[in-house]
Amino acid sequence: MFKKSLIVTALxxxxxxxxxxxKVSSIQPSSIQINANSAxxxxxxxxxxxxxxxxxxxxxxxxxxxxxxxxxxxxESSLGNLIADITLHQCNQILQKKNLPLADICMLNNGxxxxxxxxxxxTVGKIFELMPFENDMVVLTLSxxxxxxxxxxxxxxxxxxxxxxxxNIINEKPKQVMIGExxxxxxxxxxxxxxxxxxxxxxxxRFFSEPISYQPLNTKLRDAIMNYMRAENNKGxxxxxKTDGRIKSN
Amino acid sequence: xxxxxxxxxxxxxxxTSIYSSIGIIGLGSKEVFAKKHATKITILHTNDVHSHIxxxxxxxxxxxxxxxxxxxxxLIKKIRAEEQNVLLLDAGDIYxxxxxxxxxxxxxxxxxxxxxxxDAAAIGNHDFDNGLEGIVSxxxxxxFPLLCANYDFSDTIMNGKTxxxxxxxxxxxxxxxxxxxxxxxxxxxxKYYGETRYLDPMQKAAETAIHxxxxxxxxxxxxxxxxxxxxxxxxxxxxxxxxxxxFVDLIIGGHTHTFLDKPLVSKNRDGAPVCIAQVGxxxxxxGRIDLYLDKHTGKKVIEGSAxxxxxxxxxx
Numbered sequence: 383m384f385k386k387s388l389i390v391t392a393l394x395x396x397x398x399x400x401x402x403x404x405k406v407s408s409i410q411p412s413s414i415q416i417n418a419n420s421a422x423x424x425x426x427x428x429x430x431x432x433x434x435x436x437x438x439x440x441x442x443x444x445x446x447x448x449x450x451x452x453x454x455x456x457x458e459s460s461l462g463n464l465i466a467d468i469t470l471h472q473c474n475q476i477l478q479k480k481n482l483p484l485a486d487i488c489m490l491n492n493g494x495x496x497x498x499x500x501x502x503x504x505t506v507g508k509i510f511e512l513m514p515f516e517n518d519m520v521v522l523t524l525s526x527x528x529x530x531x532x533x534x535x536x537x538x539x540x541x542x543x544x545x546x547x548x549x550n551i552i553n554e555k556p557k558q559v560m561i562g563e564x565x566x567x568x569x570x571x572x573x574x575x576x577x578x579x580x581x582x583x584x585x586x587x588r589f590f591s592e593p594i595s596y597q598p599l600n601t602k603l604r605d606a607i608m609n610y611m612r613a614e615n616n617k618g619x620x621x622x623x624k625t626d627g628r629i630k631s632n
Numbered sequence: 633x634x635x636x637x638x639x640x641x642x643x644x645x646x647x648t649s650i651y652s653s654i655g656i657i658g659l660g661s662k663e664v665f666a667k668k669h670a671t672k673i674t675i676l677h678t679n680d681v682h683s684h685i686x687x688x689x690x691x692x693x694x695x696x697x698x699x700x701x702x703x704x705x706x707l708i709k710k711i712r713a714e715e716q717n718v719l720l721l722d723a724g725d726i727y728x729x730x731x732x733x734x735x736x737x738x739x740x741x742x743x744x745x746x747x748x749x750x751d752a753a754a755i756g757n758h759d760f761d762n763g764l765e766g767i768v769s770x771x772x773x774x775x776f777p778l779l780c781a782n783y784d785f786s787d788t789i790m791n792g793k794t795x796x797x798x799x800x801x802x803x804x805x806x807x808x809x810x811x812x813x814x815x816x817x818x819x820x821x822x823k824y825y826g827e828t829r830y831l832d833p834m835q836k837a838a839e840t841a842i843h844x845x846x847x848x849x850x851x852x853x854x855x856x857x858x859x860x861x862x863x864x865x866x867x868x869x870x871x872x873x874x875x876x877x878x879f880v881d882l883i884i885g886g887h888t889h890t891f892l893d894k895p896l897v898s899k900n901r902d903g904a905p906v907c908i909a910q911v912g913x914x915x916x917x918x919g920r921i922d923l924y925l926d927k928h929t930g931k932k933v934i935e936g937s938a939x940x941x942x943x944x945x946x947x948x
Contacts, residue, residue, distance in 0.1 A: 423705035426744055430685055430701065433740045437731055510731050516761060582821060 441507030445611035452499040452623035454492060457541025457551055457631040460623040461498060465512075465607065466490055466545035472606040473519055473575040476599050485521050485575040486561050488545040489532060491585045494577070495543065504611060504621065513604040517577035522593040526568035531589030533559050533566065541629045551631035577603055670924040670933070671803045673852065674715040676708060677921070678722045679886030680913035682729030682758065683741055687941075688914070699915040701744050703941050707918055708748055717802035720749055721809065723886030724756025724858035727766075729914070737762055742773035750776045752798055754811040754856035755783065756886060760824045764790050779811030779856055782836040784829035796840055805851045805925050808844030812837055812857045812873075814887055833859060833868055834876055845879040851925055852932070853880050860887040861910055874898045874906040881932065882907045882921065889913040895921065895936035911938045 452461040470488035477484050497511045524532070533549065533556040536542050540551065547566075549559045559566035571594055578598065581590045614621065687700030712718050722745065727738045738759075745753070755778050759767060767778075768789050781796035797810035812833045816825045837855065844850040855873075862871040870885040877883075877900045891912035900906045911917040917938045924933040 421706050422700070422702035423709055424702075426702040426705040426747060429743060429747060430740065433732065433736060434686070437735050440735070441731055507731065510734055514729070514734065516734075578821065578823075 441505060441510065443506045444503045444615075445506060445509065445608055446504050446615040446619075446621055448499060448501055448504055448621040448623060450623055451501045452621070454495050454498060456492065457629040458625050458627075459543070460625055461495055462490070462492065462541075462543030463545070463625060463628065464499075464621060464623040465495060466543040468607050468610045469519065469603065470545040470575060472601075472610050473521060473599065476519075476601065476606075477521065482597070483573060485546070485573045487532075487547050487572060487574045488543075489536075489574055489576045489580070489587075490543040491580060491587075492539075492542055493585060494579075499621075499623070506608065509604060509608055509611075513607070515579065517579045517603050519575060519599040519601050519603050519606060520578050520581045521573055521575050521595075521597040521599060522581055522590060523571050523573050523595040524589070524593050526570050526572070528589045528593070529566070529572045529574070530568050532574070532587075535587060535589060536629070537631075540631055544628065548628040549630075551629065553632070575599075670926045671717065671805045672715070673717045673719065673802050673805060673807065673923045673925065674711065675854070675882070675884075675919075675921040675923060676711060676718060676720045677884045677909060677911065677919040678704070678915060678917075679858075679884070679910055680725040680756065680889050681722065681741070681915045682725055682913060683727060683733035683738070684730055684914040685732050685740060685744065686730070688916075695914065695916055699941050701748075701915060704915055704918055705744070705748050707941060711920070712749075717805075719751050719800060719802070719807065719809070719854075721854070721856055721884055722750055722753035723856045723884050723910070724754035724811075724813070725758045725886055725913075726753060726756070728758040728761045733761075737766055738770045739773050742770055746773065746775040751800060752777050752779050752809050752811070752856065754778070754858045754886065755780045755794065755813050756858045757814055757816060757819045760816065760820045763824045764788050764826055764828070766824075768793060779809060780813045781810050781840045782831040782833045783813050783816075784831055787827040787829075790828070796836075797844060799844070799848055799850060805927070806849060807852045807854060808841075808848060808850035809854045809856060810837070810840045810844065812855060812859055814858050814860065834873065837873065837877060837880070841877065841879040851927065852882075852923065854882045854884060855880050857883050857885045858887045859885065861885055861890040861892070861908070862888075870908050870910070871896070871898065874900060874908055876901055877906060878902055878904075880906055881923075882909065882934070884919070885910040891917070891938075893938070895934075907934055907936065909936055909938075916941060 452464050453459060454461050466488045470485060474484045495512060496514060499508060536544065537551045537556040538554050547561050550557045561572065580587050583591060684699050685701045688695040688698050690697050708720060726741050727733050732740055753776060771793060777798055778794045779797060780794050785791050785794060797808055800807045815830050816828065841853055844853050857870050859873060860869050862869040870883045874883055875898060883906060885908060889912055890910045892910050895907045895909040897905050897907050909919050909921060911919040918941060919938050922935040
């Protein structure tokens with residue numbers, strides 16, 4: 383049972399007396415063996431097993447099929463578009479049920495998308511890999527000038543996952559910005575769905591500070607996305623991730 | 633058993649050759665030191681395990697087949713069989729990183745650590761990821777204390793659920809272990825940490841260390857820190873803390889996921905040595921520090937190493 387290998391990558395030895403200066407000796411790498419087959423502690427393995435089997439079952443649930451891979455990229459991407467579109471859709475479904483004004487835009491961040499989605503089966507496990515964090519959906523009403531800050535942020539960072547808007551980025555500046563079918567108007571206010579993480583200034587999204595209104599939807603973004611996928615699957619639909627030119631850059 | 637003996641022999645040989653090579657204590661005096669008076673304390677440590685219960689899959693681009701709680705447990709068990717006085721410590725961020733956490737909220741992580749015999753853990757920023765409720769509701773699964781000297785939880789549901797320090801007695805050697813946490817604002821959502829007050833870690837560390845040394849007469853003082861190893865910007869880190877500290881012998885760190893090949897030895901404000909250790913993240917490595925203490929002369933000898941937990945065969 384002592385065949386298990388452990389690799390001691392380095393061994394440093396030093397000697398010192400209390401309250402006196404230390405002397406570091408030479409560093410000597412050494413190694414002790416570990417063996418693959420017998421290296422696991424049975425008691426711990428048994429402790430893990432029931433948790434793991436439940437979890438594996440749930441994680442392997444197929445939510446929906448996708449007609450194509452969805453990958454991250456800039457200025458726009460098939461993955462960013464897909465997730466932002468789903469987020470805006472789910473948000474507005476919640477708002478509609480509550481008889482509240484709908485959101486105009488969804489704004490997420492590239493950094494928050496942690497993996498790609500494959501063509502074919504999309505499992506619960508995949509969506510957890512995509513979004514491991516427990517972020518909630520929130521809707522903010524921003525002034526026109528704060529919304530301009532959002533546009534500037536998107537342009538400066540060469541595109542983020544968005545829905546409900548389009549723009550041309552020219553020399554890191556937002557041009558021809560459309561909100562839905564209408565030109566962006568800095569005298570209007572806009573409603574934006576995002577995550578509580580970004581709304582509190584995550585990824586330096588300072589334009590979200592001091593909004594006109596702040597409305598938590600009390601729904602985890604990951605749950606909302608999985609619900610959408612299940613519902614689409616039940617309708618017999620597939621996901622169809624693609625780029626559509628919503629953000630262009632020179 | 634044959635192999636174990638061979639391993640011990642090799643380690644013994646290594647030690648003695650290192651000792652004699654530096655000539656502070658020659659081979660002879662090391663023998664006297666080690667065998668007649670010294671108590672050996674073996675400190676095993678992890679940090680930022682982040683709910684990594686299963687090993688990384690074999691197709692992982694960075695850590696193929698590494699880590700795994702059951703393997704770590706076996707390694708710890710083996711060391712316990714060889715050593716009299718083992719302390720098993722964690723420097724925080726037990727939570728968040730795999731589905732196990734999303735699904736079970738840390739229950740399994742804490743059960744595993746309890747079964748492995750962890751003696752104490754620090755509180756990392758990600759341990760707040762399900763809020764204070766996410767810590768309190770899972771404490772029943774931990775049979776070891778969470779240590780933090782610089783979070784004031786008195787206006788929260790965590791009040792009275794943590795301690796600043798714990799003292800361990802190993803063959804008459806008193807070892808004081810205390811915890812330090814990182815500044816939460818900007819790192820953790822306010823809704824998660826609530827009314828937790830972050831207190832100056834240097835001031836609380838100074839108070840705690842002097843209390844452990846002077847009042848509690850600890851022979852060895854260990855800090856479990858989630859401050860982070862070091863930063864380019866002006867921000868308190870383990871390296872900074874070590875330089876300002878007094879009476880602290882070891883800083884077992886976390887947060888920055890730093891894989892230290894060997895513990896760093898620096899000097900505290902009295903010019904005394906402080907050893908800083910950190911073993912990356914995800915339970916890929918188990919840190920080991922062997923400390924020999926001679927209560928008669930007050931001499932301490934510290935050896936540190938890190939074991940990679942893997943199934944890689946070593947054809948030595």
